[in-house]
Amino acid sequence: MKTLETVNYSVLANIMYPADIRKLSIAELNALAREVRELIIKTVASSGGHLASSLGTVELTLALHYVFNTPLDKIVWDVGHQAYAHKIITGRKDLFSTLRKMGGISGFPKREESPYDVFNVGHSGTSISAAAGFAEANCLKGEHNKTIAVIGDGSLATGMAFEGLNWSGDRKKDLIIVLNDNEMSISPNVGALSSYLNRIMTGHTVTKLKLDIKNFLKGIPGIGDQIVKFSQQVEESLKTFIVPGALFEEMGFTYVGPLEGHRMDNLIKNFQNVKDLSGPILVHVITKKGKGYKYAEEKPLDYHGISPFDVETGQTLPVASDIPTYTDIFGETIARLARADSRIVAITAAMCDGTGLDQFCQEFPRRFYDVGIAEQHAVTYAAGLAIEGFIPVVAIYSTFLQRAYDQILHDVCLQNLPVVFAIDRGGIVGEDGATHQGLFDYSYLRSMPNIIAMSPKDENELQHMIKTAVDCGCPVSVRYPRGRGVGINLDAKPKALAIGKGEVLREGTDLAIIAIGSTVYPALAAATRLAEEGISIKVINARFIKPLDAELILNTAAAIKKIITIEENVLPGGFGSAVLELLAENYVKGVQIKRLGIPDEFVDHATQVQLRRKYGIDEEGIVRAIKEMLVVTT
Numbered sequence: 001m002k003t004l005e006t007v008n009y010s011v012l013a014n015i016m017y018p019a020d021i022r023k024l025s026i027a028e029l030n031a032l033a034r035e036v037r038e039l040i041i042k043t044v045a046s047s048g049g050h051l052a053s054s055l056g057t058v059e060l061t062l063a064l065h066y067v068f069n070t071p072l073d074k075i076v077w078d079v080g081h082q083a084y085a086h087k088i089i090t091g092r093k094d095l096f097s098t099l100r101k102m103g104g105i106s107g108f109p110k111r112e113e114s115p116y117d118v119f120n121v122g123h124s125g126t127s128i129s130a131a132a133g134f135a136e137a138n139c140l141k142g143e144h145n146k147t148i149a150v151i152g153d154g155s156l157a158t159g160m161a162f163e164g165l166n167w168s169g170d171r172k173k174d175l176i177i178v179l180n181d182n183e184m185s186i187s188p189n190v191g192a193l194s195s196y197l198n199r200i201m202t203g204h205t206v207t208k209l210k211l212d213i214k215n216f217l218k219g220i221p222g223i224g225d226q227i228v229k230f231s232q233q234v235e236e237s238l239k240t241f242i243v244p245g246a247l248f249e250e251m252g253f254t255y256v257g258p259l260e261g262h263r264m265d266n267l268i269k270n271f272q273n274v275k276d277l278s279g280p281i282l283v284h285v286i287t288k289k290g291k292g293y294k295y296a297e298e299k300p301l302d303y304h305g306i307s308p309f310d311v312e313t314g315q316t317l318p319v320a321s322d323i324p325t326y327t328d329i330f331g332e333t334i335a336r337l338a339r340a341d342s343r344i345v346a347i348t349a350a351m352c353d354g355t356g357l358d359q360f361c362q363e364f365p366r367r368f369y370d371v372g373i374a375e376q377h378a379v380t381y382a383a384g385l386a387i388e389g390f391i392p393v394v395a396i397y398s399t400f401l402q403r404a405y406d407q408i409l410h411d412v413c414l415q416n417l418p419v420v421f422a423i424d425r426g427g428i429v430g431e432d433g434a435t436h437q438g439l440f441d442y443s444y445l446r447s448m449p450n451i452i453a454m455s456p457k458d459e460n461e462l463q464h465m466i467k468t469a470v471d472c473g474c475p476v477s478v479r480y481p482r483g484r485g486v487g488i489n490l491d492a493k494p495k496a497l498a499i500g501k502g503e504v505l506r507e508g509t510d511l512a513i514i515a516i517g518s519t520v521y522p523a524l525a526a527a528t529r530l531a532e533e534g535i536s537i538k539v540i541n542a543r544f545i546k547p548l549d550a551e552l553i554l555n556t557a558a559a560i561k562k563i564i565t566i567e568e569n570v571l572p573g574g575f576g577s578a579v580l581e582l583l584a585e586n587y588v589k590g591v592q593i594k595r596l597g598i599p600d601e602f603v604d605h606a607t608q609v610q611l612r613r614k615y616g617i618d619e620e621g622i623v624r625a626i627k628e629m630l631v632v633t634t
Contacts, residue, residue: 102606122435128164169252257284331356398438427568433605455517459485
């Protein structure tokens with residue numbers, strides 16, 4: 001590959017919108033694909049982001065926009081981490097350097113950015129259902145625009161994708177589903193569908209097979225038509241073995257493929273043919289994740305979502321810290337506890353490495369379960385294991401756990417089962433933006449009967465909370481943030497904490513801060529700083545969102561009368577709301593309380609530091625809030 005600084009982008013320089021690429025020859029389109037790929041690599045090397053997925057879909061993206069009249073014809077991307085090429089050729093080339101930066105463009109399709117982004121995405125499995133809605137709307141409005149859903153083989157295994165397939169195949173509306181098959185999602189694909197797709201990779205195309213057989217049989221004098229009729233009767237029993245798209249055809253789709261996903265001429269020709277067909281169609285395209293960048297091709301998992309890296313070596317840029325991440329501490333702790341307790345099993349939804357369970361998987365392969373992108377199944381699967389005497393630990397990012405809300409409520413909490421929810425990436429996640437911020441779990445979990453909800457102030461407290469969760473014998477969540485710990489020494493052995501008991505970290509008389517999770521240390525820093533100005537602040541680490549330490553909070557309120565709660569969660573229904581409810585239920589009067597947290601809005605992309613500053617939950621924001629409260633109340 002050329003050194004990226006020397007690339008002149010001779011074709012890309014003249015491309016701003018899809019209309020521009022429709023003027024190009026196949027040779028020019030291939031040159032454009034190389035230049036787009038180089039721009040993606042250069043940009044992600046600087047900003048971080050989803051690299052391998054987007055590199056694998058460059059030709060597919062160009063071919064779709066070349067053939068279809070976007071944005072009148074709508075392309076609905078599933079998840080959207082494969083849509084960087086789409087962004088570049090839909091008016092955002094000059095903004096691409098701002099990818100995932102504060103005030104810049106999102107790492108995912110976003111309707112507010114462009115009319116070419118027809119549906120906001122970030123979670124798997126939504127594209128088919130959304131596209132089916134667009135297709136139905138076309139019929140209702142009497143329009144004839146095409147709708148194309150692009151979904152990966154990992155996402156196709158989600159329950160929602162199957163619901164969309166089932167509905168769309170039966171409705172018979174004009175809908176094109178492009179199955180981007182690269183044999184790889186965030187983790188290696190699992191399940192029967194993945195195995196099926198792997199088996200049919202070298203299968204013949206449905207259309208060619210049927211046409212060749214029918215033409216041959218019809219050519220037999222006198223009996224050709226009768227044989228054709230007979231062959232159609234036995235086709236259903238045979239095609240499962242010889243036809244790649246049998247599954248999809250049974251669901252009502254016309255199957256096309258598999259197509260080589262990096263052959264521009266082949267893709268364009270087939271999409272032009274498909275464009276003229278009616279009814280639901282599934283086009284099976286084989287791509288290579290990481291295509292065009294050797295390091296991403298060799299290790300696609302490492303380059304799925306990556307921090308800034310050196311292009312020439314492929315190595316991520318060094319981080320000036322040897323402090324372990326919260327994910328690391330969770331992974332080490334749960335493996336340690338599992339060595340002593342054979343009842344502990346671990347479950348994740350296509351995020352083994354991301355949730356820190358790789359060590360557990362290696363040590364206890366028979367007690368580790370990756371269920372694929374199927375959070376609902378993961379939770380109810382855990383419930384079944386719990387009933388049979390095991391202690392399931394379900395490790396899922398906060399943003400993805402909300403997809404299993406009903407299963408947590410109905411299948412775990414209702415039955416009061418000892419399932420542990422290890423909620424990674426809780427709070428502000430950062431550059432992935434609104435679809436990935438983990439800002440809602442305090443609110444929805446604390447409304448569920450029977451569950452205990454905790455959040456640690458640091459990595460040492462995390463290991464104790466994991467031990468507490470495993471021991472407590474009921475539904476329990478432990479929520480911890482993305483990123484590194486605070487650098488505190490770990491105790492030699494995890495120990496169970498007293499349920500529902502907080503701790504006083506600093507005494508004070510002027511005002512009390514009740515903080516939870518990642519907000520505790522900024523609160524301590526603010527109190528220490530204000531002490532130099534003669535302001536005395538009490539700091540409480542609540543530890544528990546549910547149950548609250550009622551005795552500690554009520555006594556503090558009675559003694560100090562001024563309270564600030566701090567949380568990295570939305571304020572509606574969150575931790576601060578729980579404290580307010582406690583004071584109201586106990587008829588506490590004369591207490592002035594201010595809640596710091598995330599207001600009732602979705603949080604856009606930026607760094608964690610920038611967002612914490614923006615919402616006033618860093619040290620500076622806490623100091624400012626305390627001074628304002630003391631001025632107002634004196």
